[in-house]
Amino acid sequence: MQTYSSLGQTAGALRGCAACLGNFDGVHLGHQALFARAATLGPVVAVTFDPHPGKVLQPDLAPRLIATFDRKLELLEAAGVHGCVVQPFSREFARTSPSAFEALLFETLGARAVVVGTDFTYGSARGGTVETLRLAASTRGAQVAVVAPVTVEGVVVSSSKVREYVLEGRVEAATRLLGRPFDLDGVVVKGAQRGRTIGFPTANVDTLNELRPAAGVYAITVRLSDGNVFGGACNIGTKPTFGGAEVTIECNLFDFAGDLYGQQVRVAFLERLRAEQRFSGLDALKAQIERDVVAARAVVNRARTPS
Numbered sequence: 001m002q003t004y005s006s007l008g009q010t011a012g013a014l015r016g017c018a019a020c021l022g023n024f025d026g027v028h029l030g031h032q033a034l035f036a037r038a039a040t041l042g043p044v045v046a047v048t049f050d051p052h053p054g055k056v057l058q059p060d061l062a063p064r065l066i067a068t069f070d071r072k073l074e075l076l077e078a079a080g081v082h083g084c085v086v087q088p089f090s091r092e093f094a095r096t097s098p099s100a101f102e103a104l105l106f107e108t109l110g111a112r113a114v115v116v117g118t119d120f121t122y123g124s125a126r127g128g129t130v131e132t133l134r135l136a137a138s139t140r141g142a143q144v145a146v147v148a149p150v151t152v153e154g155v156v157v158s159s160s161k162v163r164e165y166v167l168e169g170r171v172e173a174a175t176r177l178l179g180r181p182f183d184l185d186g187v188v189v190k191g192a193q194r195g196r197t198i199g200f201p202t203a204n205v206d207t208l209n210e211l212r213p214a215a216g217v218y219a220i221t222v223r224l225s226d227g228n229v230f231g232g233a234c235n236i237g238t239k240p241t242f243g244g245a246e247v248t249i250e251c252n253l254f255d256f257a258g259d260l261y262g263q264q265v266r267v268a269f270l271e272r273l274r275a276e277q278r279f280s281g282l283d284a285l286k287a288q289i290e291r292d293v294v295a296a297r298a299v300v301n302r303a304r305t306p307s
């Protein structure tokens with residue numbers, strides 16, 4: 001997938017494309033529906049913004065992003081996007097008039113079609129609407145396709161709903177909206193190494209992901225930098241049995257032996273097994289971890305078995 005640093009930088013290279021417009025945080029099923037529709041109209045191009053407009057216009061209210069920027073690009077490519085235009089977003093760009101934005105799309109980018117959701121707005125003060133976009137397209141021999149919201153079990157798929165589910169620890173519900181398990185990338189760093197002393201060594205994952213599941217124990221898979229994937233159990237929280245204060249992400253990989261320090265890993269969350277809790281001592285903690293491992297193995301095995 002070719003990436004461009006602004007609409008102006010495309011210089012006609014994507015002329016005739018079918019452009020999808022949005023932030024595409026998480027690249028969930030709703031976003032994927034836009035790309036699928038665009039694929040019927042021309043080479044699919046995603047026009048997105050960096051940073052997220054909310055972080056510029058309302059930083060105190062800006063959402064925690066589902067995926068890092070690099071992960072978003074990876075997911076866009078996996079969704080069949082041919083090219084991605086990353087338009088820098090600033091307060092100055094936010095003042096772009098609807099007509100100027102239309103010119104960027106249809107003249108600078110050269111889009112033959114634009115695909116948007118039903119509630120799409122654009123330009124200064126969100127003055128542009130689907131109808132004004134259609135009019136602008138028609139005067140240039142282009143077209144606009146509008147894709148209805150995607151629902152899953154009666155829930156409208158949206159980035160905000162995915163965030164809500166992940167923050168509540170409802171990672172199975174998030175999976176249904178994303179079309180894949182929620183994941184985060186990180187580097188394995190040294191922790192307190194208590195897991196080794198009780199027979200359950202863990203990889204302490206340091207991540208730049210803004211969005212993380214609620215505290216608790218999860219069934220997971222972990223993809224290593226060499227591409228190998230291991231099932232596992234993950235604890236997110238402060239480890240109250242040991243009087244901890246810092247929130248950590250500790251992953252126990254099943255059937256793995258080796259040194260992971262410094263390695264990049266991807267942790268995918270399959271199911272929340274329980275909330276974090278304080279135990280009366282090490283024996284009670286070890287007994288619960290043994291039960292967690294059995295439960296997590298069962299979840300991982302189900303996920304790997306074709307239905």
